[in-house]
Amino acid sequence: MPARDAFQLKLTPLNLTPTSLRGAAPATRELSHWLDEILTRPRARLFVAGDASSGRATDFVPAGFEIGNAIASYARVVRRVLYAGPRTTASAR
16 A cells, blocks of 8 residues: 555544444344343343442342343453553653
């Protein structure tokens, strides 16, 4: 690729929407399934969550609810990014 084309490519803003939508598809599909379950069985207690003023969050989800597993698979990355401490930059001399 000629340098000029590479430079133009660098200046073109990225459209991240398709990537974001692809990433959200599994969770959206899972939520859709469980919303259907809730609407089909409105008196069933499928999900229970709370902290009962204990400061500890607790939740109970039905067997087969996979969003928690999907979120847990990213836990290591989230911890590294959120708890890495302040980012430092080299000072100009």
